[in-house]
Amino acid sequence: DAKTTQPPSMDCAEGRAANLPCNHSTISGNEYVYWYRQIHSQGPQYIIHGLKNNETNEMASLIITEDRKSSTLILPHATLRDTAVYYCIVRVRAGNQFYFGTGTSLTVIP
Amino acid sequence: DAGVIQSPRHEVTEMGQEVTLRCKPISGHDYLFWYRQTMMRGLELLIYFNNNVPIDDSGMPEDRFSAKMPNASFSTLKIQPSEPRDSAVYFCASSLSLRQGTPGANVLTFGAGSRLTVL
Numbered sequence: 001d002a003k004t005t006q007p008p009s010m011d012c013a014e015g016r017a018a019n020l021p022c023n024h025s026t027i028s029g030n031e032y033v034y035w036y037r038q039i040h041s042q043g044p045q046y047i048i049h050g051l052k053n054n055e056t057n058e059m060a061s062l063i064i065t066e067d068r069k070s071s072t073l074i075l076p077h078a079t080l081r082d083t084a085v086y087y088c089i090v091r092v093r094a095g096n097q098f099y100f101g102t103g104t105s106l107t108v109i110p
Numbered sequence: 111d112a113g114v115i116q117s118p119r120h121e122v123t124e125m126g127q128e129v130t131l132r133c134k135p136i137s138g139h140d141y142l143f144w145y146r147q148t149m150m151r152g153l154e155l156l157i158y159f160n161n162n163v164p165i166d167d168s169g170m171p172e173d174r175f176s177a178k179m180p181n182a183s184f185s186t187l188k189i190q191p192s193e194p195r196d197s198a199v200y201f202c203a204s205s206l207s208l209r210q211g212t213p214g215a216n217v218l219t220f221g222a223g224s225r226l227t228v229l
Contacts (some may be wrong), residue, residue, distance in 0.1 A: 036218070043114075043201050043220030044153070087153075091216065097166065098143075098218055100153035 004088045009105040012082075018075040020104050022088030025069040032091045033064060034098065035073045037084040044087065044100070047073065078108045114221035116202050122227045128190040131224045134183055135204030143218065144177055144187050145201040153201070159185065160207070192228045199223045 005023040012018040024033065034049040048055055048062045050071075055062045061074040075082055087103040115134040123129055135142050143158040157167040162179045170177070174193070179185040189196055203218040 034217075041223075043203070043223055044218070046217045046219070049217070097155055097158065099155060100145075102152055 004090055004101050006086075006088055006101065006104045008102065009107070011107050011109055012075075012078045014080060014108050014110050015077055018073075018078040018082065018106060018108070020073040020075075020086050020088075020106065021070065022073070023070045024088070024090050027068050027090050033062070033068075033071050034089045034091055035060070035062065036087045036089065036100070037082075038087070038103070039081075039084040047086075049091075078106075080108050080110065082106065083108045114202055114204055114219055116200075116221035116224050118224055119222065120225045120227075122229065123192055124229050125193055126191045127228075128188065129192045129196075129226060129228075131187045131200050131202075131226070133185045133187070133202030133221060135185070135202070136206075136219055137183065139204035139206045139219075140182075141205045141207060141216075142179060142185050143203040143205075144185070145203065145220075146198045147201060147223075148198045156187070189226075192226075194228045197226055197228050199225050 032049050032051050035047040036044040037047055038044045047059050048057055050062045050064055063072045085103040085105050087100045089098050089100060114136055117132045121129060140161050144156040145153050146156055147153045154169055156169045157177045158165055159179045162182055175189055177187045201220050201223045203220040205216055205218050
């Protein structure tokens with residue numbers, strides 16, 4: 001199973017882009033990278049996922065390096081409501097388990 | 111769709127009592143997961159089901175914990191007897207297994223959680 005490494009915490013000014021890094025150097029060829037976030041006291045919420053190509057949706061963009069050993073989640077214009085813990089997960093190939101690490105606690109500052 | 115529905119939202123009980131947590135997954139989803147979250151250990155996967163069948167229960171901490179899924183729309187997580195160290199937020203999540211690359215494939219949708227306090 002590929003493990004992920006994320007910084008424990010980050011700050012971002014409101015209105016600026018938040019760039020959250022994730023290392024997954026042991027990722028296998030067909031394992032996807034998923035991002036979830038958890039706002040205090042709520043269940044985790046899906047944000048985005050990808051395999052090789054960069055992905056964008058209404059919430060965020062996901063940039064995956066060419067060697068797939070790391071990725072960056074980008075929130076283009078962070079708001080106070082984006083304050084949350086962000087989890088980077090590599091989906092286990094066999095089965096359907098998602099294992100959450102410790103994540104990055106993002107604080108958006110007014 | 112109302113999403114994943116969990117009950118109760120809060121439960122306070124005394125050590126030794128039986129606790130039953132309930133989950134209604136999103137209609138049509140064929141996977142159901144139970145997670146536990148504590149400050150010390152973060153989010154832990156306890157067990158998951160596929161088409162109502164338990165697939166992997168290796169995360170269940172001990173025999174005091176049991177989970178069932180009698181039908182596609184209902185699952186329970188039972189703790190008997192409960193202990194103070196079981197105090198945590200328990201989340202249920204469901205997903206639909208689609209071929210990877212299909213929009214929405216294998217995306218987990220979580221419920222709001224059940225906060226358990228064992229005194």
